[in-house]
Amino acid sequence: MTNRFRVVFYGTPEFALPTLELLLRHHEIVAVVTQPDRPAHRGQRLSPPPVKTRALAAGLEILQPPRLRDPEWPDRLRALDADVAVVAAFGQILPKAVLDAPRRGSINVHGSLLPRYRGAAPIQWAIMRGETVTGITTFQMDEGMDTGAMLLSAPMPIGPEETAGDLAARLAALGADVLIDTLARLNALTPTPQRHEDATYAPRLKRADGYLDWSRSARELVNLVRGCNPWPGAVARGPADTLTIWRATALGTGQTLAPGTLGRPTAESEELAIATADGWLRPVEVQPENRRAMSWSDYLRGARIAPGVTFVKPDAVGPAS
DSSP, X not given: OOOOOEEEEEEOSGGGHHHHHHHHHHSEEXXXXXXXXXXXXXXXXXXXXXXXXXXXXHTOOEEOOSOTTSTTHHXXXXXTOOSEEEEXXXXXXXXXXXXXXXXXXXXXXXXXXXXXXXXSOHHHHHHHTTOSEEEEEEEEOOSSSSOSOEEEEEEEEOOTTOOHHHHHXXXXXXXXXXXXXXXXXXXXXXXXXXXXXXXXXXXXXOGGGGBOOTTSBHHHHHHXXXXXXXXXXXXXXXXXXXXXEEEEEEEOOSOOSOXXXXXXXXXXXXXXXXXXXXXXXXEEEXXXXXXXXXXXXXXXXXXXXXXXXXOBOTTSSSOOO
């Protein structure tokens, strides 16, 4: 390591922790900027974000601005006398004056191979759209949404059954390594402009993004289940209540029963699955409303539902039959 920088670090969730850890080891962190504490869990008590908890343990200065667009923040950040800012899943858009506060600007650790999947949820949307490869890109931040010139990138395969949570953990570790390599080589790197015409987008997920539409194929729906785990969960409305499907597999091709109908994929099948527009979706792990997660077979035993009942998209009109 030839470059040792004074770094202001921006990050909030667990994804940012591996980068913070390596920065603690290799550089001087002058302050950590993270989101304000938020109500969480059943009691809705104020809870600190994971990055704040780690920063407190390390004895670092912590800043939790509700809005970095407020006019006092650029001067406060310049007063930190940082060489560079590192941003990893912070959760706010940074205005130009904030980006430019460190002497060498701001570098983002992004969970995709840019320019694909710009936005707040690149890991989830890559899985939901059936990608088999993703990666990490570090880039110089500008005022656009993940539009700045790229510094380094590294690919990572997506496992066929991997969930967004599984993949995020692996990418977080890779992102930390790529970021440290970026800083070590910063004086020699030539930033590469992105091909904006190749860009795709990954907006922040909403609960409705997890609603299962049985008129899609089984493979598409399994990808949605994977991409919505751990949040917001892939949800269907069944005969009695809503059902969150946390893990599932796709079986067969072609349409047999009406989409959403519970049935047997083959005459020899002992376990039930749900028909889609193309193939069957067989849940593996599910969670009925207001209950714990359980296996599909345990759910079927307890629910006492028979072939022929239907599951519908939660916003569909009328009760499930």
